[in-house]
Amino acid sequence: MKKILSIVLPTYNEEANIEYAYREIKKMLASIPKYDYEIIFVDNYSLDRSRELIKKMAQKDKKVSAIFLSRNFTSEYSSHAAMKHSIGDILTIVDCDLQDHPSVIPKFIKKWEQGYQVIVGVRNVTNDTYLMRTIRKLFYIILKKLANIDMPLNAGTFCLLDRRVLNVIINLPEKNRFFRGLRAWSGFQTSYVEYERRERKYGTTKNNLFDYLRDAQRGLLGFSFVPLDIMTSLGFILVLFSFLFLLGYLFVVFLFGNPIRAQIPLLLAIVFFGGMQMLTISIVGKYVQIIFEEVKGRPPYIIENILNDHRNKKLARIYK
16 A cells, blocks of 8 residues: 655645745655555635635545635644644645745655654755844844754655654644644654755745744744753843942941932833843743643634544545
């Protein structure tokens, strides 16, 4: 029996790319005939014609599974929904804009055949704007320095996972999910494949700077206690400095009287220490927010409808 490759495509308002992505993936699949496959489109409540196009595709091709979420739960959780509904021995996630082109997937599979269980795509060339390249680079550097796991620089969600690794990731109970961090945290034999990230051919990106900042926050707070450690160390240093300053000031007052008549330095000190307190409380509050989201126990996503659910035994016969 052939091994099954699951290809996950998260979509949100990607009507210009859906058919193009399907054609390019089918071309790639023709180059690996010894593998069977399933293509899983998971739609994050698109407002354009994306759902209509995906439905038509699923009706024509029973190996195309369509998962429609009840609202926009962000790409992080839509990918999680697709992974939980996949049946493949191996799985890869491909953004629908195909900047991470599926022609790289056969290279991933060769690495998997050599015994690696996690194969991560690393971008050696990107065609983003200078600002976005700088922001991405800065994010990866900070995350690598601060996180308590080792994550490669310039690596996104584009990768290939063995079923064993996939089961570990999808069964983790946490709601504050950062896929790249969970992938690195899970361990296993890992290899890397360098590739050139292409320009988007159709449409425009749906992610903005705030989306990237939200991802950065989820990654840092989910895999590092360094912000708390910094605040603790800085607080200790400031308290020690203040205590020494107070002793020195009392000594000067005892010898020479009160020589300081400076309202502005005092005002600046109040503003500085007040700002530090607000920053510290905010960081602690972010960790508390994560705890609050976890203990509520709400599902990370809600599925409105599924077409061609390949977990169904009748449809599973397609792969025999």
